[in-house]
Amino acid sequence: MEFLQQNIMWVALAAVSGGMLVWPMIAGGTVAHLTTAEATLLMNREDALVLDVRETGEWGSGHIHGARHITLGQLGNRMSEIEKFKDKPIIVICASGNRSSSACNQLKKAGFDKVYSLDGGISAWVGANLPLTTKS
Structure with missing residues (x-):
């Protein structure tokens, strides 16, 4: 007990950081992220x-074909x-x-299993010199 009283800040820090690691599992899982190479x-x-x-204006300025x-x-x-496309x-x-x-x-809650987020979004796509189009 004396150890806890003398090191309360360290104990609190350990508890908070542990909670942050466990939170994604409690809150509904984690999202799988892909690099641009993995996505292609x-x-x-x-x-x-x-x-x-993205919003319509963002889409209009360029999107993946x-x-x-x-x-x-x-x-x-x-x-x-x-x-x-569920499968x-x-x-x-x-x-x-x-x-x-x-x-x-949202997609996972609706029953979609193979759902991935592009790590870094369209900015990463452009940063990897991959093409965009403005055509619908």
């Missing part, structure tokens, strides 16, 4: 669906449009990776 392999080898959840566009805010209402891998993309993680969690 999945697209080419397994015909993965690319789902872009063949990607489907459903904004994060519309995803819940438009889930039926991608229902036929395929889905790569979710946003600007930097934050919205895509949220979309991945």
